[in-house]
Amino acid sequence: MKAPRAVLLHAVLIVGAVLTLTPLLWMLSASFMAPGEANQVPPHLLPAAPTLEHYRALFERLDLARNFGNSLAVALLGTSVGVLFNAMAGYAFAKLRFPGREGVFRTLVAALVIPAQVGMLPLFLMLQQLGLVNTLMGVALPSFASIFGIFMVRQFALAIPDDLIDAARLDGASEWRIFWTIVMPVLQPVLVTLALFTFLAAWNDFMWPLIVLSDSSRYTLPVALANLVGEHVQDTELMMAGAVLTVLPVLTLFLALQRFYTRGILAGSLKD
Amino acid sequence: MRSDRRREASAGWMFIAPAVGLIAAFYLLPVLAGFVLSLTDFDLYAIGDPSVVRMVGAGNYQRVLTDAGFWAALRHTLFFVFVGGPLSMLASLGSALLLHEKLVRGRAFFRTVYFAPVVTTLVAVALVWRYLYHPTYGLVDHVLAWFGIAPIDWLGDPRSALWGILILAVWKSFGYNMLILIAGLQSIPEELYEAARLDGAGAWQRFRHVTLPSLGPTLLFVGVMTMLGQFQVFAEPYVMTQGGPLRSTVTVMLLMYEQGFRWWRMGYANAIAFVLFALMLITTLIQMRLQRGSRP
Numbered sequence: 213m214k215a216p217r218a219v220l221l222h223a224v225l226i227v228g229a230v231l232t233l234t235p236l237l238w239m240l241s242a243s244f245m246a247p248g249e250a251n252q253v254p255p256h257l258l259p260a261a262p263t264l265e266h267y268r269a270l271f272e273r274l275d276l277a278r279n280f281g282n283s284l285a286v287a288l289l290g291t292s293v294g295v296l297f298n299a300m301a302g303y304a305f306a307k308l309r310f311p312g313r314e315g316v317f318r319t320l321v322a323a324l325v326i327p328a329q330v331g332m333l334p335l336f337l338m339l340q341q342l343g344l345v346n347t348l349m350g351v352a353l354p355s356f357a358s359i360f361g362i363f364m365v366r367q368f369a370l371a372i373p374d375d376l377i378d379a380a381r382l383d384g385a386s387e388w389r390i391f392w393t394i395v396m397p398v399l400q401p402v403l404v405t406l407a408l409f410t411f412l413a414a415w416n417d418f419m420w421p422l423i424v425l426s427d428s429s430r431y432t433l434p435v436a437l438a439n440l441v442g443e444h445v446q447d448t449e450l451m452m453a454g455a456v457l458t459v460l461p462v463l464t465l466f467l468a469l470q471r472f473y474t475r476g477i478l479a480g481s482l483k484d
Numbered sequence: 485m486r487s488d489r490r491r492e493a494s495a496g497w498m499f500i501a502p503a504v505g506l507i508a509a510f511y512l513l514p515v516l517a518g519f520v521l522s523l524t525d526f527d528l529y530a531i532g533d534p535s536v537v538r539m540v541g542a543g544n545y546q547r548v549l550t551d552a553g554f555w556a557a558l559r560h561t562l563f564f565v566f567v568g569g570p571l572s573m574l575a576s577l578g579s580a581l582l583l584h585e586k587l588v589r590g591r592a593f594f595r596t597v598y599f600a601p602v603v604t605t606l607v608a609v610a611l612v613w614r615y616l617y618h619p620t621y622g623l624v625d626h627v628l629a630w631f632g633i634a635p636i637d638w639l640g641d642p643r644s645a646l647w648g649i650l651i652l653a654v655w656k657s658f659g660y661n662m663l664i665l666i667a668g669l670q671s672i673p674e675e676l677y678e679a680a681r682l683d684g685a686g687a688w689q690r691f692r693h694v695t696l697p698s699l700g701p702t703l704l705f706v707g708v709m710t711m712l713g714q715f716q717v718f719a720e721p722y723v724m725t726q727g728g729p730l731r732s733t734v735t736v737m738l739l740m741y742e743q744g745f746r747w748w749r750m751g752y753a754n755a756i757a758f759v760l761f762a763l764m765l766i767t768t769l770i771q772m773r774l775q776r777g778s779r780p
Contacts, residue, residue, distance in 0.1 A: 218587040225582055229597045233657065235599065238623060239612045251621045301503035308490075310496030316504060323512060325768050327716060329737060330761045332515030333744045333754055334521055337516060337531075353510060357503035381488070387495035416605045418719040419737075423745055434607035438723050441611060448615050453606035466603040471594065473603075477660065478667050 227419070235469070236459070240369075243453035248450040266453035274288045278429060279436040283458075286348050286421070286432055287414040290355025295403055297357050302365025303395050307372060308387075320359045328354065336423055351425045352434065354416045361406050364479055368402035369395070374389065406477040408469050418464050433458045522754035531748065534670060544755035554756065556731065557739040560646060561760075564714040564735070568650045573707055575654055576661035583662075584669045589620075595666070599659035606656065610723040613641065613652040639725050642732035649720045657713070661706045668702040669695070701775065708771035715764050736760050 242250040244262040270276040305317050316410075335354075336345070344350035372395065380390045396403075421432045428439060437454050444450055466473055517521055522544055524530075530537045548554050579598050616622050616637035621675065625635040637646035674693065680690045696703075719738035721727055727734040727742075734742075736756060743755030 219586055221582065221587055222589070225588065225594050228579065228582075232598055232601065234623065235609060235612050235616060235655070236604070238616065242615075250615070251618075253620065255557055255623055255626055256622060297503040297506065298501040304496045304499035308492055310500065313496065316500065320504070320507065320733075323507070323763060325673075326511075326515055327712075327761065328511070329716060329740070330757045331511060331518050331751055333740075334514040334517035334584035335510060336745075337750070338510070338517075340531075348718075353506075356510075357506040359507060362503055374685055387491065389501075391499070408693035416603075416607075417546065418607050418722075419741070423741075434605055437611065439530060440606050440610075440615075441723070448621075451611055452615070456610050458605045458608040462603055462605060463600065466600075467596070474663060477663050 233353060237461070239452050239455050242449055243456045247447065247449055247451045249454070266447075266450045267457070268449060269433050270453055270457065274440065275429075276433070276436060276454065279431050280457065282348060282424065282430060283415055283432040283434075286352045286355075287411045288346070288350040290414040291407050291410045293352075293356045294361060295407050296360035298367050298403050299396065299399055299403055302392065303369045303391060303399070305362065306366045306369035307377060307395075316428075320362065332420070332423065337452070339424065345424060346426045346429060347424075348430065351421045352414065354420060355410055358410070361410065364406055364476065365399065365402055367479065368399060372398055398464070401472070401478075404469065405472040405479075408473055409476055410464065411465065412462050447465045488569065496686045510538075515527050521750055524731050524751045526750040526754075528748040530750070545759070546678065547752065548755045548759055553731070553734070554736070554759075555740065557734045557736045560733060561715060561736045562660050563646055564650060564653065565711050566716050567713040568653050569714050571650070571705065572654045572658050572710055573661060573703070574666055575658035577703075579662045579670060580665035581659065581667055595663070598662055601656045601709045602659045604656070609656060610720050611653060613648075614724050615657075617648050640729055642730045645725055645733045649717075649724055652724070653714070653717065653720055657710070661710060664702065664706055665699065668699050672698040694751060704771065704775055708767060711767060712764055715760060715767075747776075755780060 214395075217328060218458075231472075238257070243266055244264070245259040246258065246263055247265075249256055251260065253483070305313060307414055337351045337354070339345050344353065365458055376394060380394055414435065417432075418434045418438070421435050422438070425431055425435060431439060433454075437451075437458055440454060441451055507550055523539055523541060524537050524538050525540050525543075582588070583594055583598075590593070616624050619635050619637040619640065622636065622638075626634075631634070636644055639645050676694045676698070677690055680694050685693065716737055717735045718741065721733040721735055721738050723740075725733045736739055737760070740753050740756040740760070743749045743756060
């Protein structure tokens with residue numbers, strides 16, 4: 213009874229896995245094909261003679277290394293500032309008593325229903341006044357604080373025992389010192405999760421950098437890629453090399469830190 | 485003691501100040517400003533000289549609601565919400581149920597594979613799919629031909645372009661909810677299944693009377709979050725079709741982008757944003773009402 217059921221189950225799972233992976237594997241394979249090889253009938257699944265020429269073209273001729281650097285700068289800046297600010301706020305909302313705390317927190321949670329895109333046009337006009345349009349700083353700015361991030365840290369920080377903080381106060385430690393030397397190490401697991409989320413979101417984001425950046429040398433990778441396809445739509449293999457270059461860093465990061473990522477998703481889904 | 489209290493309170497405000505200040509200045513203020521803008525005729529000329537801006541009251545909203553282009557974009561968006569959302573949920577639930585089976589070997593491997601598209605960059609994979617959909621060279625039509633299906637010009641035909649984008653969107657997103665549903669399945673007590681089995685319930689009956697009701701609140705929450713996400717579809721049509729062919733894949737977000745940043749009709753574009761926001765808010769309120777009803 214059991215054997216046929218197990219075989220069927222695994223067959224379905226394997227078909228699903230092949231379907232899910234095919235676009236990604238084809239992207240990788242096509243990026244190593246000779247020019248024109250991806251446009252053949254019947255389609256080639258593997259490159260006849262693997263070549264690195266498209267990757268070379270991306271770096272040497274199209275200067276995509278610069279866009280790679282822009283993406284990295286935006287994601288790293290957004291992540292480091294975002295993690296610090298959200299950690300401070302999340303800890304304060306969980307553990308420090310101050311008048312107005314509940315009111316501010318409730319307002320933030322209520323504001324979660326507003327999609328970021330609603331304020332995008334005025335935000336652009338504001339950045340224009342501040343001289344931040346067409347700068348990487350302007351692209352990274354929305355990553356510096358997130359309601360979801362504050363919420364995630366707060367949930368985690370609620371479990372820190374008050375005694376730990378009070379003991380440090382009795383020893384005469386300043387509030388900042390308590391945060392930096394006692395609270396931050398305890399928060400470490402949730403901060404890794406938050407950092408991973410912020411980094412991936414900043415790296416993958418398209419609409420906001422598309423709006424803010426006008427100078428192609430400042431484009432992040434997704435914007436550069438969307439721009440590149442305009443001129444190179446026939447160069448399938450070249451475009452696939454660009455796609456690999458964009459996807460590979462985030463996919464690798466995810467595979468390395470999967471545990472933390474999964475935990476974050478589950479924390480977010482158990483909001484109420 | 486009193487000074488301790490005061491020290492803690494001022495520390496509290498200092499600690500929340502950077503994040504809350506940024507959120508107030510660059511998230512909440514723009515939303516308010518956007519609403520004001522939506523009541524004005526702010527356009528390209530106003531960017532050079534803000535003094536020419538006039539209040540037009542509900543004029544932009546009136547124009548949005550009488551614009552055939554907006555209604556078409558809304559229809560396309562609702563297609564993603566009400567067809568793409570449920571299809572994605574179905575794929576999530578199906579894969580979660582399969583992976584929850586005790587017989588499965590290599591569960592972690594399959595879970596990682598199914599989840600991988602979620603973390604990829606949308607622009608990059610939308611590009612990949614654009615090539616996969618090619619009517620002559622694309623793998624999709626090639627595989628369909630094995631089953632005797634004639635080539636489909638997925639993204640070139642107004643009748644199939646939305647479906648083409650929708651399939652990419654489902655592929656990209658189902659892994660996320662799958663993870664949440666697997667956790668939900670794991671939290672259902674084994675005794676419930678034992679009891680159902682003793683009562684002679686078959687596999688389908690156990691699913692219908694134990695799994696579904698236990699998973700209900702999670703499904704509802706995840707379902708509404710998925711639908712809210714579909715309201716915001718933008719990058720997929722931007723990269724794959726630019727809204728074509730024949731404007732058949734223009735979504736509300738893409739329309740807002742075009743009006744705002746291509747034609748600089750900021751007043752009008754903000755009105756579009758707020759109409760979309762109102763629709764999303766209504767969806768959320770319905771969810772909250774249902775969620776309250778589903779609690780025992």
